[in-house]
Amino acid sequence: MGISLKQQTAWKDFLTPEVRFLLLDGAIRSGKTVIAILIWLHWLPKSPEGHLAIIGKTKTTITRNILDVIKAIRPQAIGHYTSKTDVVTIMGRDVQIISANDAQAESKIRGLTLAGSMVDEATLLPEPMFVQLLGRHSVPRAKMIATTNPDSPAHYLKTNYIDRHEEGLLPDWAVHHFTMDDNPGLTPEYVESVKREFSGLWYRRFIQGEWVSAEGAVYDMWDPKKHVVEWDELPRMVDAYAVGIDYGTQNPTAALILAMGEDGILYFVDEWRLDSTNRGHGTWTDAEQSQALLNWLHTTTHAPRMDVQPRRIIVDPAAASFKVQLKQDGAWGLTDANNDVLYGIRLMANGLGAGWLKIADRCQGLIKEAPGYSWDPKAQAAGADKPIKTADHSLDAARYALATTERLWRRTVDNTAIKLTHTT
Template identity: 45%
Template sequence: MLDLDRLPLSRKQLRSIGQATARINIWHGSVRSGKTIASLLAFVIAVATAGPSGLIIICGRSLQTIERNCLEPLMDASLFGPLSRHIQHTRGATTATILGRTVHLIGAADTRAEGRLRGLTAQLAYVDEATLLPEGFWTQLLARLSVPGARLMATTNPDSPRHWLKAGYLDRAHELNLRAWHFKLADNPSLSPAYVADLTAEYVGLWRRRMIDGAWVVAEGAIYDQWDEDTHVVSTLPPMRRYWVGLDYGTTNPFAALLLGEGADDRMYVCAEWRHDSRAAHRQMTDAQYSAAVRAWLAEWRHPSDPTAGAGVMPEWTFIDPSAASFIQQLWQDGHPGITRADNSVSDGIRSVSSLLAAGRLLVHCSCEGLLSELPGYSWDPAATAKGEDRPIKVSDHSADALRYVVHSTGHEWRHLLTAHQEPPT
């Protein structure tokens, strides 16, 4: 049923599978380094040998991430061969069946999820992306693994060296019943050199060290340390193929909207900006007034480098601050097309912007004064860093947030530019 010889496993993967007998077993390191496959195999073997007492659990950020990261790979016959026939799960269900055993699936998006563990007794638990779970949930899960010989198996990408998982567990492995294996991208024998090169090109700075090198490194200083006005600011724009808008909503704080275009030269351009600072203007605007102002701005905008271009631009999508529910409703009522909530994953959004800037694929028109004033000072919060968290300082970041919304939400449209063109702009 489980034939390890048919899988292209490295010695490190095989060693970790055989040695995962501690109370806490953690696979950590870079993306696509083979840690998830090794940990899932170790978990399935543990399920096969588990006793009748105590629950078997898989935990993750959400049920959807558990399905995507754990169950779908296990059910993939191209990966696990005959074993995949012994994994059953109906999408959306909170249980799965693995080798005939019922496995409970628990999402842990916030501290409230800790209550889902109270009262249960477990003998085996698998945790997907452990650094994304609340510390209290992890602590409660360990307390529930009370059957003799109970084990926890977990995977994670690196985070801050001050993260609770690193400081409280990995760094104390010699004090605990804990085994850990660190994986780098080179540890995955199934990856082609071309794929490794492409993946490496997609990560820069902090994220390259974490996601490619597998290092637990601290976020410090400027967030966009690759930002260079001489390189990234332009006074002319090429012809544009398409447009999108990113919008950060504010009433007492500034309201910022950015027009992002895909240039005919295969670069992304922040073409224009509209801002309203109610404190500076001594006048607040209603949702209806903001809606009218944004629509008028788009209707009146002209390509600054094309004197023959007519007025008006129609973005394919407008990505809006997800918390701005009333403004989203107002735009719908006013007939603004292509409205959607932005992907507000802060770290992932910052990484997307950083990748484009580092590759020379994101340029900003000199008219975007608010954005140009914010980017040089957009910095990591040292107080959050001291707690093991990556969080920007929430000061003068409204246009920067709008940029993050529109860039990250359109990632599937421009991701290929990172590998197709790796030379810096001239």
């Protein structure tokens, strides 16, 4: 694989003694992470004595984005590691693996003196942890290299570091912006197919590499004429991955079945909701909700378009008492939902935009909530992307089902996306 001029320049900057922090930001598939890894592997044998670390959102993302890539491009450079790895040997040096996925993230590096670090998806680190991390590179000749996709223009990484670097206030920083054109390993056909997967906010951030605000509708590509399918026109479902459940007591409870059609497209095929239209007087107990939900599931699996039973019942991770009740009532495949909100939103936005996700007209709660789902302007002003928490119960249930089962449907959907690209 060749190295582009942008990648060469970034490499040269990192090796310059005056540069202590190298940040590579920009579009997905633009070669940021690969060149960051190559630079770091080259530098490690020459790095000063002291602690080294790789920091990312979770150990899972560090493994997928960094360790697995090292193993693929230079297998002799890395020692054995597992999903529970806290330390891994890279280029003969012990490197600590540190996740930033909870409120105690900052404490994980407090007191640590670093000779070098690599940061994966820097915008996902809490600001206190990132500030703490910068101050921990106190070993002479210590260096940090970080990669990220763009985020809000009010994000601390943009306002406190990138903007100040551009003003000449951070002379020991080097910042390079990447697009897919900077990745020599991509074919024009592949670039075009990836561009088709995104729209709106996600297109501007992940394809154009812009630091732009999340404003207005979350699903700005929503079009009932494109995305809603009448029940009688659904293809036969060949697999049902899950029913995603967002649980409520005073608020609605929503459950949506995610299935794969024989056409290779994902469908939310049916929905069960308990809300003001059918709740009646008073609050339903967990036992009442569980029994009604399971009765619906057993009935739905015999419907004309749905002759397969969902593999999993995926529940809001905060609904502890409801999960206990479901288990007592014989629920199968009980799984805590992946509740990474932005990741789930992005999956759903990609599916709607690329055409590999559609909704049956039985899912009326989801259909009614989608067009009004909006970004929170107050959160945006503070540099965070958060949707307004109202009328989102079916949307949350859908997000749980999509994000938690991705590994089960991803390969089929990718093949479907390629076919859709060639027919449009």
